[in-house]
Amino acid sequence: MIIIDNIYKSYGNLEVLKGINLEVGKSEIVSVLGASGAGKTTLLQITGTLLKPDKGRILINDTDTGLLHEKKLAQFRNQHIGFVFQFHHLLPEFTALENVCIPGFIANKNKTETKQRATQLLKALDVEERAHYKPNQLSGGEKQRVAIARALINNPTIILADEPSGNLDSKNAKALYEIIFELRKNFEQTFVIVTHNVEHAKLTDKMFTIIDGVIE
Secondary structure, X not given: OEXXXXXXXXXXXXXXXXXXXXXXXXXXXXXXXXXXXXXXXXXXXXXXXXXXXOEEEEEEOOEEHHXXXXXXXXXXXXXXXXXXXXXXXXXXXXXXXXXXXXXXXXXXXXXXXXXXXXXXXXXXXXXHHHOOOOHHHOOHHHHHHHHHHHHHOOXXXXXXXXXXXXXXXXXXXXXXXXXXXXXXXXXXXXXXEEEOOHHHHOOOOEEEEEEOOEEO
16 A cells, blocks of 8 residues: 655755655554654655655555656646645635535546535535535634545545644544544545654554654
């Protein structure tokens, strides 16, 4: 499913990742734990093909993403990978439903079918009644549920989540992880979750820890 092979990444003289090796199987939910500055987000961005490593390779569904040219890489990312960010990154001028639909529209999918799937996802995530609300009218937990629906709209095989519960209270954070496990059960997606919270990391199938740019 995901093979992270000997990944290195530096910014100037600062070596952030120092030979990361990691494998994630189909439908696994894994967490990458580490303190601020440990390289978690950099690793997630490289895994999601948003950032190129200095050395090493990422294989997703047997595809070496480093061999794809930019246009093909963007298509691959749109089809196979969904992203959930700590700050949700919902576009403020659009409703929840419209935000969820955007990746589907980018993929040139049928607009009616995309809206139907978006509505189904919002219902599955228990925010259907907020479909026509804009982000500033949603609670933190509701925004993250909408962000998850957006990540799922193209039915990707992999969801990459960067501190998805970072801005949530303990009750909403627990509910978010329950949703993730329910999604895995229903859709068989693979989840890689970056977090600094040990208790949240322990909820996942596997926990990897980055210390000083290497997996411990």
